[in-house]
Ligand SMILES: CCCCCCCCCCCCCCCCCCCCCCCCCCCCCC(=O)SCCNC(=O)CCNC(=O)[C@H](O)C(C)(C)COP(=O)(O)OP(=O)(O)OC[C@H]1O[C@@H](n2cnc3c(N)ncnc32)[C@H](O)[C@@H]1OP(=O)(O)O
C-alpha cells in the first residue's frame with residue numbers, strides 16, 4: 001500500500017475551503033486513497049439559502065464523488081461540518097466545536113481564501129491574512145497537530161519574473177496592515193490600495209503574499225509548509241479527466257472564445273500559459289502533508305506546483321488546440337465560429353477589438369432591432385471585455401518558477417507513492433488535456449447536453465456560410481465603390497478582366513485544338 005495513503009488512515013483532518021474547487025478535489029482524493037481516515041472536519045458557512053448539511057449533501061452527491069460513494073459508503077459519517085465564518089472573530093465556531101477541533105486535529109489543510117482579483121483590500125486582508133493568522137493561533141493550541149499546509153498562489157510574487165521557493169517580504173509588515181484596517185475607513189483604504197499593492201496587479205496577489213509572511217512569522221513553532229499552484233485547471237486523470245466546477249479566469253476566456261464572443265486574446269503567442277491540473281495540485285499537497293508531518297523539515301518549505309519549466313504549453317499552441325477542440329466539441333448557442341488571434345501590441349489590439357468585436361456586436365444589435373428584439377450584444381461584449389481586461393496582466397506575460405523542493409519531494413517518494421500521488425506533469429498531453437477541459441466546461445460548468453452537439457455543428461456551418469457571404473458581399477461593394485471613384489482602380493479592374501478573358505480564350509482554343 002502507498003505510504004502516504006497509509007499515513008492519512010485513522011487521522012483527523014481539518015480542511016478550510018472544502019466547499020471550493022480545490023477543497024472538493026482534496027476531500028475526494030483523501031476518501032478515495034485513505035478510506036479508513038478517522039474524520040474530516042470542514043469549516044463551512046451556510047450559503048445561498050442552504051444549511052451546512054445541505055451543502056455537504058450537495059457536494060457528496062456531485063459526479064466528482066461517484067467513486068468515493070462506492071469505495072466508502074459511510075462517507076457522510078466521516079465528514080463533520082462545523083459552522084464557521086472565517087471573516088468573523090473566532091470564526092463564529094461554537095465552544096464545543098472549538099474544543100473538539102483543538103483536541104482532535106492531526107493535520108490542517110488551509111484552502112479557504114477569497115480568490116477574486118477585485119476584492120476590496122479590507123475583505124481580502126480579512127480572509128487571506130487575518131483568518132490565516134487566527135487559524136495559525138488555533139493550530140498552536142492543538143496538541144495532536146502534526147502538520148499545517150497552507151495553500152497560496154504561484155502569483156503571490158508576480159511582480160518578479162523569476163520566482164524561487166522562498167518568501168519575498170512585502171515592504172509593509174502584515175501586522176501593520178492588519179492594524180491599519182481596524183481603524184481606517186473604506187474610502188481611505190481604497191485610496192491607499194494602489195500604493196500598498198505596488199507592482200502587484202490586484203488585492204488577491206498582495207493579500208496572498210501577506211498571508212505567506214504571516215505563515216512564516218506565526219508558524220515558527222509549527223510543522224508547516226506552503227504549496228503554491230499556478231493557474232489551476234480541471235482534473236487531468238483523477239478521479240476522471242476534465243472535472244471542473246469553478247468559473248475561474250481562464251475558463252471565462254475559454255467560454256467567451258467558445259461562444260464566438262471573444263476572438264482577440266491579449267497574449268504573446270510565444271508566451272507560456274502555466275496551467276496545472278487540480279488533481280496534480282492535490283496530489284502534491286497530500287504528499288507535502290505527509291512529508292511535513294513525518295520528516296519534519298527543519299525550516300518551512302515552499303513547493304511550487306507549476307508546469308511551464310518541464311512541460312511548457314505555449315499560448316499559440318493553446319490557441320490552435322482550443323480552436324480545433326471547439327470545432328469538435330462546440331459550446332451551445334455560439335454567436336460566431338470560434339477563432340483566436342493573439343497579440344499584445346496596443347495598436348493591433350485596438351484594430352482587432354474594433355473590427356472583430358465591436359463592429360460585429362453593433363451589426364448584430366442592429367439586426368436584433370430590425371427583427372423587433374432588444375439589442376444586447378454590445379452590452380454583453382463590454383462586460384466581457386471589462387472582465388478580460390482584469391486578466392490581461394496574467395495573459396500577456398510569462399513567469400519562471402523554480403521547483404527544487406517539489407522535485408526533492410518527488411525523489412523521496414516510493415514508486416507506489418509516485419503512482420498513487422502523481423504530481424509529475426512531464427507526461428501531460430496538452431492537446432488531450434484541452435479537449436477534456438472543454439468537455440468539462442461543457443458538462444460540469446455550463447451543464448450543456450452532449451446530445452445537442454450535431455445541432456450546434458449544423459448551426460456553426462450556417463454561421464460559416466453567413467460569414468463567407470457577408471465578407472464576399474463587403475468585398476464586392478468595396479470593389480464597386482473603388483471602381484466608381486478611382487481611374488487607377490478602373491485600370492486595374494480592366495487589366496484583371498482582360499487578363500482573365502485572354503486566359504479563358506487561350507484555354508478554350510487549346511482544348512479545341514486537342515479535340
Ligand atoms: C484556426 C486558427 C487559429 C489561430 C491561432 C493562432 C494562435 C495565436 C495565439 C492565440 C492565443 C490564444 C490563446 C487563448 C487562450 C489564452 C489563455 C491566456 C492564459 C492566461 C489567462 C489568465 C487567467 C488568470 C490567471 C490567474 C492567475 C492567478 C492564479 C490564482 O491564484 S487565481 C485564483 C482564481 N481566481 C481567478 O481565476 C479569478 C477570479 N475571478 C475574478 O476575480 C473576477 O471574475 C474578475 C476576473 C476580477 C472579473 O470580475 P468582473 O466583475 O468583471 O466579472 P464577473 O466575473 O463578476 O462577471 C461580470 C459579468 O460578466 C459575465 N461574464 C463574464 N465572463 C463571461 C463569459 N466568458 N461569458 C459570458 N458572460 C460572462 C458574468 O456572468 C457576469 O454577469 P452577471 O453575473 O450577470 O453580472
Ligand SMILES: NC(=O)C1=CN([C@@H]2O[C@H](COP(=O)(O)OP(=O)(O)OC[C@H]3O[C@@H](n4cnc5c(N)ncnc54)[C@H](OP(=O)(O)O)[C@@H]3O)[C@@H](O)[C@H]2O)C=CC1
Nearest residue numbers: 017018019020021022085086087111112113152153229232
Ligand atoms: N483556483 C486557482 O486557479 C488557484 C487557487 N489557488 C489557491 O487555492 C486555494 C483554493 O482555491 P479555490 O478552491 O480555487 O477557491 P474557491 O473560490 O473555489 O474556494 C474558496 C473557499 O473558501 C471558502 N471561504 C471563502 N470565504 C469564507 C469565509 N468567510 N468563511 C468560510 N469559508 C470561506 C469558500 O467557501 P464558500 O463555498 O462558502 O464560499 C470556499 O470553500 C486558495 O487559497 C487559492 O488562493 C492558488 C492558485 C490558483
